[in-house]
Amino acid sequence: QVQLVESGGGLVQAGGSLRLSCAASGSIFSFNAMGWYRQAPGKERELVATISSGGNTYYADSVKGRFTISRDNAKNTLYLQMNSLKPEDTAMYYCADLGTIPPYWGQGTQVTVSS
Numbered sequence: 001q002v003q004l005v006e007s008g009g010g011l012v013q014a015g016g017s018l019r020l021s022c023a024a025s026g027s028i029f030s031f032n033a034m035g036w037y038r039q040a041p042g043k044e045r046e047l048v049a050t051i052s053s054g055g056n057t058y059y060a061d062s063v064k065g066r067f068t069i070s071r072d073n074a075k076n077t078l079y080l081q082m083n084s085l086k087p088e089d090t091a092m093y094y095c096a097d098l099g100t101i102p103p104y105w106g107q108g109t110q111v112t113v114s115s
Helices: none
Strands: 003-007 010-013 018-025 034-039 046-051 057-059 067-072 077-082 091-097 109-114
Touching: 003 091, 018 034, 018 091, 018 109, 034 067, 034 077, 046 067, 046 077, 057 067
Parallel strands: 010 109
Antiparallel strands: 003 018, 018 077, 034 046, 034 091, 046 057, 067 077, 091 109
16 A cells, blocks of 8 residues: 655745655655645646656746755655745645556645745
8 A cells, every 4th residue: 555645844934945755655666756746725736846766857837946856765755845935836735656547645735835
């Protein structure tokens, strides 16, 4: 059974930083592409960033240059470093294991950016 547990969310002022973590278990973490998604109230879930098993990354235009996705395969952990946060980054952030269809999802961690 794949389990993904996100942490690191919180309340931060605009311009601040947060680092999200996603601890994975029950999957062959190092072999799977992983991703971060977010969902704001009243909006659809959207892709934030992905990272392949080999470390290739992809970012949504809205976060490019501000967010960095990374992974530590030895610790089965996915990260999202978020800098220069904006109020429009406020959302529930979800970790996803993209190795299956449909993906496995974590329970989410709330990020709130105040102006």
